[in-house]
Amino acid sequence: MSRLAGDLHYAHPRTRASAWAIEWGLPGCEVPREHVIEWTCSCRTIRYELIAGAGAMWIRRFEGDQVLETHRTAAALIRELWADLLDGDAA
Numbered sequence: 377m378s379r380l381a382g383d384l385h386y387a388h389p390r391t392r393a394s395a396w397a398i399e400w401g402l403p404g405c406e407v408p409r410e411h412v413i414e415w416t417c418s419c420r421t422i423r424y425e426l427i428a429g430a431g432a433m434w435i436r437r438f439e440g441d442q443v444l445e446t447h448r449t450a451a452a453l454i455r456e457l458w459a460d461l462l463d464g465d466a467a
């Protein structure tokens with residue numbers, strides 16, 4: 377049995393009933409040199425990407441075929457939100 381194929385996991389956001397709800401909207405337009413900074417594990421039904429581009433940052437949420445995004449805003453705010461998401465304080 378190979379350990380390579382199945383054992384590679386990335387961050388798993390915690391789940392808490394008390395999490396406040398992030399306001400998700402439809403994805404904005406693609407920007408040049410948009411890049412993914414961090415991401416959560418694809419073993420979960422819902423996965424997230426932390427994205428930077430055009431002087432802003434935002435989080436993208438994937439669930440099946442549905443793609444949603446947060447507002448695109450200042451890096452510091454989105455990094456705080458990303459930390460809340462991973463800790464289960466926001467969802």
Ligand SMILES: [Zn+2]
Pocket residue numbers: 384385386388417418419420
């Ligand atoms: Zn995983």
